[in-house]
Amino acid sequence: MNGAAPLFRMEGISKRYGGVRALEKADLTVAAGSIHAILGENGAGKSTLIKVMAGVVAPDEGSMTLDGREVTFASPAAANQAGIVCIFQELSLIPELSVADNIVISDPPKRFGMIDRKAQRRLAEQALARAGAADIHPLALIKDLPLSRRQMVEIAKALARKPRILILDEATSALTAADVAKVFEVLKRLRQEGLALLYISHRMNEISELADQCTVFRNGRNVASYRAGSKSDNEVVELMIGREYSHIFPPKPTRPQTLSAPVLDARNLSWSDRLDNISLSVAAGEVVGLGGLDGQGQRELLLAFFGVLRGLSGQILVDGKPVSIASPAAASDDRIGMALIPEDRKTEGLMLPMTVRENLSFAALDRLSKAGVIDRAAEQRLIDDMVELLAIKTAGLDIPVGALSGGNQQKVVIAKWLMRQPRIILLNDPTRGIDVGTKQELYQLMRKLADAGAAILFYSTDYDELIGCCDRVLVLYDGAIKRELVGADITEHALIASALNIHGGSERAEQGEGA
């Protein structure tokens, strides 16, 4: 099958958004029965490329051929018809409809012109089973499911459309490790069934496990195509960022034995059934990681500190003094000086239609105002500092944040909170879906802030990050801290073993060793 003519080919595809060139004469060839990984930084053109393939945007020039015949897609529906189905990074599920409704949404089974609910239910159950997510009830509403379950529904929905080419755009970023393993099995089976799969991910170990063929994109064009496994990770990253790739992670300082007094303390925090008797402390200048499988209470813990949860029991101390943090406003008040960098920048961190300037100054307006009037000059100074500190790439401060790339949006979120010069910084998986270059900048920033005396609590689903960035890592399981890893003990093996609440090895640990 591999020697046959390519199933799908894109030639000379270009696309501009205003003055920005998203794609510049890009080519891609996809073969049936293979998994093709697309690599590249955010803004390299991957998203635009698949949007063109999936009929979401029309290219300015270039041609696409499917089975040797030239095709154009006027809408996502047209691309679906031709057998190209995309699982988008931004979930395409409809929150108020049920799982079954969503799975068959593009082409529901009909009897006498009306939707046949029994057939729909059957199709949904089959699709869920095929995606390895039979535990999801077809009648549940999407809005009641957690993010990782929704992602599985998204995959089931794509499979129900009987695709010939399946595009996965960061489709595993929200999944738990157990789900990732299931999805991989599904993908390998689909490859065997002769589908062409396009796989876009920032996780190198996933790519090295799955892909047959890799194509690297940079600045809107494909810069290299190679057989999977024929290049080292370092070579690949160099291709992606187009420059010499040194160490991603900044060096950790060697700690003196006697740390400064803890800035943030938690004693016996419990909340509902999600947090179970958690005690921890973070000192000034320290980066403390929160590890473990996704959804073990890490997010809730950060929200608890930030005054979002009601009915929290236990005690929070700042500078050794008990405080009661009743709301995010109280948490970010200067007396406590806390900042939370949220995970979902679109809903929690930014007001997308508003300008960069407005978004940046929101969190610090009270500091910038005198008698209720905003000091424009002070605002400008502070914003300039932040844009420079974080190297935010923007065409101007007065364009909507929504127009920036994902990585730059995330930088704006961070800058927004840094405007208050917080002493305690909580980070909730801040690098999800962000390119390597931006990640690297964020790691360095985090260390810089710690060196300047901030206490940092950092939740990440990426083990490499925890290993590379943290002085200590607390591993959560089922809402409780199961293990504390310090210094050289923070290894991938230890993290995974304690995340699974076992003390031996694990499959994922072996996979991870290549990364």
Add this chain to the structure above:
Amino acid sequence: MKDWRYWLAEQRGTLLAFAIFIVMFAIYSGNHPAGFTANVVQTAANKGVLLAFVAMAQTLVVITAGIDLSVGMIFTLTNCMASWLVIGTGLETAFGLVAVLGTGLVCGAINGAIVIYGRLQPIVATIATGAVYFGLALLLRPVPGGSVNEDVADFLTGRFFGVVPASLMALFVVVLVVWVPFRRSELGRAAYAAGSSETAAYMSGVPIRRGKFLAYTLAGLLAAIGGLFLTFFTYTGEAAYASGNAYTLFSIAAVVLGGVSLFGGKGSAIGAIFGALAFRTIGDLLFVFDFDPLWQPLFQGIILLIAVSLGAFALFRVRNRLEWFL
């Protein structure tokens, strides 16, 4: 297994509206001098059904996350038309019926076209078209008057088998013929999907525009059925501005009482029907208890406020404040 729980969760708004209605109606008929008789039920049904039709119309548009401020005016316009056309021989009456309903469809389609293809905000577009529809109604009936085929009118406002109010049966038939197919059709689902998350619906290849257009068009039809029944009850047509506006506002109230989310994507016309019946019963309660009619608007307002707050109780169960915003 657990299917019934999901069903219950989906129907909660409708069931709540049903419960409110039953309680209200029990109090009403229990205190009515004549008691729970076929006559009392018939009178109540005839009043309630008018708002029920307009509320159904509103539901369709609200499901798409829009709002239709012209339903009351379509209701008024078709009332005026019917008072000219639905009269004479059987054939003439039938032609009149078709013309009136067709007008409703066209009015709804115009709303839909402006909102969907003209990309105007529903609230602005339907205020404007509502004014136009009222203007037409005024041209048709500068002063109240006209008449209607009384045989048809009496048949549809009387009782079947001496007990079942015919208007209620008509409402039931309309639910079966208009609402159920809409709810079960692909375009109906598209309307829900568009109301819940338009981007997600677009990404999924859902026929958003056709779904929304159908919702607006059918809303016009349902408002016209309401206008027709108004003519059957009153035997006349009247371009009453205040009444048209009141029906628009009450339809929104009924929709909220009926558990239809104003954010779109959620709710059912059945709920809105019970919301409408309950809302009407509230007004009637005042007469039973011999209140000054001047108090009626205030009393209705308070009841509405309570009902909406009940709907908001869901918020109190939210433990994580962030969920309010998501």
